[in-house]
Amino acid sequence: MTTSVNTARSGGRELEHPSRAEMRLEGVLHALSDPMRLRIVHELARVEDELPCSHFDLPVTKSTLTHHFRVLRESGVVQQTYRGTAKMNGLRRADLAALYPGLLDSLLGALGRQNDRLGEG
Amino acid sequence: MTTSVNTARSGGRELEHPSRAEMRLEGVLHALSDPMRLRIVHELARVEDELPCSHFDLPVTKSTLTHHFRVLRESGVVQQTYRGTAKMNGLRRADLAALYPGLLDSLLGALGRQNDRLGEG
Numbered sequence: 001m002t003t004s005v006n007t008a009r010s011g012g013r014e015l016e017h018p019s020r021a022e023m024r025l026e027g028v029l030h031a032l033s034d035p036m037r038l039r040i041v042h043e044l045a046r047v048e049d050e051l052p053c054s055h056f057d058l059p060v061t062k063s064t065l066t067h068h069f070r071v072l073r074e075s076g077v078v079q080q081t082y083r084g085t086a087k088m089n090g091l092r093r094a095d096l097a098a099l100y101p102g103l104l105d106s107l108l109g110a111l112g113r114q115n116d117r118l119g120e121g
Numbered sequence: 122m123t124t125s126v127n128t129a130r131s132g133g134r135e136l137e138h139p140s141r142a143e144m145r146l147e148g149v150l151h152a153l154s155d156p157m158r159l160r161i162v163h164e165l166a167r168v169e170d171e172l173p174c175s176h177f178d179l180p181v182t183k184s185t186l187t188h189h190f191r192v193l194r195e196s197g198v199v200q201q202t203y204r205g206t207a208k209m210n211g212l213r214r215a216d217l218a219a220l221y222p223g224l225l226d227s228l229l230g231a232l233g234r235q236n237d238r239l240g241e242g
Contacts, residue, residue: 024235025159025228025231025232026153026154026155026156026159027154029150029151029153029154029228030150030151030154032147032150033147033148033150033151033154034147035147038146038147099231099235099238100227100230100231100234100235101230101234102227102230103227103228103230103231106221106223106224106227106228107146107150107224109221109222109223109224110146110220110221110224111146113220113221113222114145114146114220114221117220
């Protein structure tokens with residue numbers, strides 16, 4: 001079952017994405033096991049839309065931010081597509097819901113509760 | 122809020138456990154981002170009881186197995202207590218449910234679906 005687009009093409013630039021069949025729960029959890037990556041996913045879920053990397057004002061270097069997006073993409077959590085010069089990021093909600101029904105919302109709920117508890121978010 | 126026992130004592134041996142206040146979602150997800158640790162948690166949930174480390178027949182060395190249990194303990198997923206010569210392991214269901222309602226069952230459900238999909242379990 002490879003319903004997902006494995007590569008996102010634009011102007012000769014391609015970004016590799018795992019198909020649903022290639023996605024693994026342990027990889028998804030690893031992608032979400034970092035505070036910065038959790039903040040990215042939280043924001044993508046909040047706006048319910050794609051966002052460019054430049055949208056995110058996180059306390060990390062640009063290369064570290066790029067790394068975080070790559071981990072999210074390679075695990076199947078995020079789809080990255082070039083739109084002109086911008087790299088757009090969107091949650092792969094449909095793929096995650098098909099493989100692990102309810103998991104993403106459960107994780108986002110847990111994150112929201114933790115942010116409330118720690119006075120963050 | 123430190124309702125949890127921070128150390129488990131027996132015969133002078135103590136094992137450090139994070140309190141609820143010290144537990145972090147990213148740490149819990151990191152602990153669950155490894156296939157062997159997911160198998161341990163799956164088995165502990167299945168039997169609904171404490172199990173000694175020696176119960177687990179996983180394709181890793183004994184020192185690696187010890188490492189996996191330590192990661193699970195230090196993140197707050199598992200409580201480890203000495204009973205005589207055995208180190209017993211139990212899921213911290215109440216603490217996880219209090220901090221992140223529904224998350225553990227959601228994760229176990231996702232794992233079950235993945236095991237079915239990959240013909241494992």
